[in-house]
Amino acid sequence: MNGNTPVLALKGVSKSFGPVQALSEVDFEVHDGEVVALVGDNGAGKSTLVKCIAGIHPADEGTILFEGTEVQITHPTDATDLGIATVYQDLALCDNLDVVENLYLGREETGEGPAAVTRQMDEVAMEKRTGELLSRLAVTIVNLRAEVGTLSGGQRQQVAIARSLLGNPKVVILDEPTAALGVRQTAQVLDLIKRLREEGHGVVVISHNLADVFEVADRVFVLRLGREAGDFAAGESSQEEVVAAITGAEFGGNGDQAGGER
């Protein structure tokens, strides 16, 4: 991999829930400006790994290095403070609020002087910055004052991702960002992920869709039964190899399963 220090590195991370060993000594790393796809069958430990990073389920064993420094992530705010943003599959948007309101929810900008006393919001500033952020990300939403509930699934995903960027995180984790999206909406979200890479964010994408994974990822990290089952450079490997790693089959023997996975 790159010679420089990874922005986020996990070493020998294990996690068990009672008798169930969800993760066993996993080594995982992301660099700046790199998209790493995290793939694996259901129950392979993808979500658990992400939750360890996001501070929802702290790891039992192992160390987490952030920009080369060992850190403790025991609570979601630890992750946020470090600069790790997570966009979960349910997006956590308020459908009755508009794009600007959702983007700034919980960190509204307030005016100065008397407005600061009453916590009066500076709507113009928030709307302006929302427009700037979205156009930087090449996200086209014409009416920033449209309720998020009226947007398409792809646009909602884009809003959720854009929102995670407000805190200027180093690492962005996306949980199944293209699930349940149509072809064009998927393309929009993948474009946005590429844009995040260009901006220098480290991106972790959980996905079941290998076509999407190969379109956007630099590296494909495969988990199987809680263990690392492969770490492929996307440009130098085939979907068949990845599928074989996911299913645990010998490479070449079950190559046609790549079709089945789709």
Added chain:
Amino acid sequence: MSAHGGGGAAATADVVEGVEQPRLDLARRFIQGDLAELRVVLILAVIWAIFYIQEPRFLSSVNLTNLVLQATAVGLVAVGVTMVLLLGEIDLSVGAVSGLCGAIMAVLIEQKGWSPYLGIAAAVLAGTAIGLFQGSVFTQFAIPSFVVTLAGLLAWPGAQLEVLGETGTVNITNSKVTGLVSTFYSDTVGWIFAVIAIAAFAGFTLLGRQRRVRAGLPAPPVGQLVLRIVLVAVAVLVAVWVLNDDRGLPLAVLILLGFVLLFFYITTRTTFGRHIFAVGGNSEAARRAGINVRRVRVVVFAIAGMMAAIGGIMAASRLLAVNQSSGAGDFLLLAIAAPVIAGTSLFGGRGSVWHALLGALVIQSISNGMDLLGLESSVKFMVTGAVLLAAVIIDAIARRQRQAAGRV
């Protein structure tokens, strides 16, 4: 049926994807409840027309002034109810709290000899404390708010009986308290008020547009804003003209307007207001955005208690007495029905404090009109119930239409 509608809407969303947000036509926005204010003004016009045809005195300045005075107590309580509805919760205790707090004020001032200011402050404080308590129980034990406040609905009238004591009735003679409803300002004051109100509205509207233009943001066309200003100006001028034709601009109206404006500001311009809408729309999303959902809920219930107390004080001032049935009867349902009729959703996250005022006018118009026609209580109860049911059905239809259009 609804599944079919959902599929069609999803297909539509795909087509317009990436292109300009579809311009919802007026009729659809109307059905989906986006133009709730327009809807309630139409309802009000129809109701007034019906009663006017039956009894021309209904639209006399004397009766309209009475109607407004009757609506203030319900309107003030409804302001608090609206805030609770925005959370997606309900407060069934507001009627009982208003009665209890009216009684506390009356006893303190008339029997204990407290100054009217202290008596009123104590009553408002008591209402706020009750709301704080109910909100805390609701959030602490995660009990549905309707159950917690249902307990209040049963318990507080008991406290009211206790406060009122043996006789069960306290007459109010203190001029400061009775003056809350019986004070009217001269014609000149009325017109000055009208001019200030119109100028303020026009100023805020146009300045707000200017700020957006200066920041390079899309702004509504000037013509549309001017039309809105003209409509508001006409409404204000007609209202003041009617009030002046009778006794003048009532203090009670200014009190109601003041609270509506205060809470309109809080709900639409401050971070706290934004958080109320967020909690009402998706409390889990609000929590994950770092909002202290519990605090928002408790404070809103405290506000509901406070507004119930203020409504109770105004009701006492108008009736010149507090008795065992103050705050009982249909008072609670009217206060809840008012914002719902005007378009505040029972499901949370949608509505406006203005709905409290508009809805209170609708409800009170029906009640006042039926009184004028000399209808029996039996008919009045059934009509009021039917109106509430109709309002809730309209709300449910609007919600379903929004869902069919891919909105929640």
